[in-house]
Amino acid sequence: MDFDFMWQVVPMYGEAMLLTLRLAFAGIALAFLAGLFCAVCRYEKIPVLRQIASVYIEFSRNTPLLIQIFFLYFAFPRMGVKLSAVQSAVIGLTFLGGSYMAETFRSALEGVSKSQIESALSLGLKKSQVMLFVVLPQAVSVSVPGFCANVMFMIKETSVFSAIALADLMYVAKDLIGLYYKTDESLLLLSLGYFILLLPVSLIAGFAERRLRYAQFGNG
Template structure:
């Protein structure tokens, strides 16, 4: 079988545009998901039963349902309540709520891995519970959780391909568009796969370098 990639001369901008959309969706999804995940992690380890239950229910529901179903509910289902989101915003919301559920468990595990003696020492010095968490526990937990956060970013980059189902011109959508124009089923997908690999491989190397730098400090 002979592969023909000559179409890239005319369609490389389509792929570039799609890759840029993919990176934007992934960046905002992980950023907002991390912030939301911290909140759910703190609720998960809270002594208040109602907060703990709400966070646990959220995490189990989101992790137990497919992201494709979630994006359809957010983009199409919310119209029943008069909420009409653009495909791009619906994509960010979906990636955010999905990432938050996984990041909440990452942060919970990271927080609980910190020696409780440090918390007790901070409290004995007069620091409040919130100050101890913000100044002592979370900075150490973040350093330990950096590999897991990086892995979540990589997963979100790949899972963002599902957002193409609501018409966002991200990378997978761009590949399918090129397929329809040149009538070649394989080559446009191979190009998309190569771009996904370059993005995830580059990110993993950058995060590895950051992790080593933090470890040596």
């Protein structure tokens, strides 16, 4: 194991980690919004939008992210829509992540007891108030584990971005292996890079789940 080589290339991995984190953050934020919108459309059974959301979710979940970003980066320009590598990566991650977020949020919404909704309506609350003050607070606490799992999944999925020449962690590792044949060293630093990115998410997920999952029952 060449530790001198590893020390020399650490800055390259640091820059790649920052790029990976920026792309993942943008994709996760947009996927959260897309997933929440689709979940509400399906939960409220909104005509047309419900069917569109269902088709989108099934298509997105059943096609690989690599194919999605290839389509965005290579096929769209032939149709007159030119996207940069960064734009293709963020849109692709949003497209994939939004479907997983939608299913997580939908199951959380449907997990709220119907009796609570009926009770709130009988007290004179409007449907929008029931959603805001009764359904969503409980759904949030239930969806925390699934949401955090999706975040970790999306961060790991950024490894395919190297296929469109984005200098993320995977790209740097493959580049160093090709140039210097330092396979063990490069892969070890790659693993450490993803571990450093994912460990805080895992710890936050565990803390949030303990604090929120049973909050409705008064447990801290």
